[in-house]
Amino acid sequence: MLFKVENCDPSSYLNDLDKIIALENIVNTNASRNNIVLLDRATIDSIKKSDIYSLSTKHFVMDIEKQRREYGGIVKNLAIYSIVDFDFEGFECIRNINQWVIKIGYKFFCDHENISPVNIVTEGKLDFDFYSLIANYYTKHISSIKLQVKFKFHNGGGSQSKPIFDSLVKEGKLVLCIIDSDKSHPHKGEGSTSSVFTASDRAYNGKNLAYIINVREIETLIPLQIVENTLSNNNQVDTFEEVKLLEKSNPLFRTYFDHKDGLNLQSVIDIDNKHGAFWLPTLSSISRFSNKDCFKNSLCYRCNGCPKIIGFGDHMLERAVNSMKTSNLRKFNIEPQVISHWKNIGEIMMAWGCVPVSSISRAS
Template sequence: MIVVVRDFPDFIGSEEKIRAITNILTCCGEGKHVLWMPSGKAAELIESGIFSNYPLRVLYHIKEQSRLTKVLIEKFQLYLEIDFSNPNAFSYVDNGKMVVGYKKVMDTGSLQSCKFLVENLSDSDFYKLGASSVLYREKLSSQYCIQFRCENGGGNTTFSVFERLTSAQELVLCILDSDKNHPLGSLGDTASRFNHIDRGYGPGYQLEVLTCTEAENLVPFSVAREVITNTKPECLDSFGRVTPEFREYADHKVGLRQEMALELDERHGDEYWGRLIASNPPRNGEICPSLGDRFLTHSIDYMKLLSIGKLCESIDSTLDAKLLRISNCVASWGLGLKNPIR
């Protein structure tokens, strides 16, 4: 995550502020976050004579890179600003700005890489691959990487983990499957436990519930075709006729047939599936073939074999637009230095 320090009034003589600044410099120098401060402010800290050894080396780096690092704030959706006037601040303001008071970052544990909470750890592997492709697309992958401390909740316990992390004022990105099979359908058991939590940004967290069924629905089309060719070739012809609209709420693990889709329409009093079927009738009544429980795992394994350039090429800006949106979000939270400052 991008950490912003704009000013640190009256820091000289304040042991707590100096300790907070030292910790910020150390954690960001180690690559856990990316620090921006105005070059003049970095020079002020250098000239104070208070900082030495590793924090001082980080300050020189921050000063030299200030102009280039500031560009990142405009590229990404989120940054964390350290407030040296309000010591206990902990809030989300607006426009991707979170604020934390300096007393919250005085110990080394408080600025470790952000927590990434998903239902299954394979989901986090998938989303991190997407985020890495964002860095490559933005020509940032030589300097920056994606870093998280990942947590999985194991279905319904996901909410308990979320409560524990947010109560401890950890920085948390949480992405959940919706498990919906129809746009008017109910959320699945896990996501429905979060109904009273504001979606999007909150104090120290971002909660995203997928607008499709689950992570499998976001696997890039070109990756899905390669994986199906290697693991379930009998499904390739059927999947080749699946459109982004059909994929959105089709369960890729068990598949979806026309008669079941129309039953869902009747249940929800809507013609969502009916309209799609009328505009693009599926062959033999199969809207999406059954790709099995390991489809996402196979997709991740295949994506890991690709070079970052090839992975980026495999994600289409139109067909895979939903994946790109989530990938940008993940990149904002997980941004760190590829090579820690020595």
């Protein structure tokens, strides 16, 4: 995250150990390439001239000084950034024109743990790896700001995402959580993993944010060309061809499709009867569905001849992540409905997790 330091007078902190520790920790988080720090020239000059601070701190401040031109202008282009105020205690989140600002008191940085990268909670390590690839694509090929992204990962393991998020929030940490919705129908509620996150969790009102992606599962966000590259058997090839056809006729198909397990006619009849027409109209172009009496009557007769679209299996995300790590994603044609989610995820991850691109300059 970008930390912009304000109201800092380093030369006056001789008898204020907390402010000395906080300022040195803030400088160190930039040196460690865990966050980006902006200091004004007066603060930089004061540290360089003062006898209070260590030689390493002074060296690291010179590195921040060199970054001023490179990063000074990016503040207005981030979705969120932080002001570290040395005349303030506590924290607050405020809206400033088109972006959010987290205002943090200097005492937050008296704890050395708080100079690590921003904490992130996802439902698993593969999810984090996938979101990181999206963020990398965003920073290189979508955003005009060329930054790197870095987080401290926490494994939510599905149902543990909310407790881990709450625990980090209770500890006063900066924390971003990204979860998919598990929605299997446009008018159906979210699944058990995301629905427990409150309106407050999902809003900018502190040092934390739970971002719920409006898709059923993370596999929805895999571009079709990547999916095609990872097919492992004939059944998956058949599924892929049907998915392409259905996505073309209804761009929301993949948003609610169960990519791992697929679907059958009985399940879509039941869910459409409860929540309204979506799946049956979408499947009307496939004759093995639409020719069935149960399809025509929206009534399952328990005939044991239920047509299915077989899913891609439990390892789809793993195969996709491995493929994306070795692919030039810019050469892929990413569908508009997928790239729109990538833009949102990339923007959020870059704002919360941006770090300096260049390595720190070494003392001669």
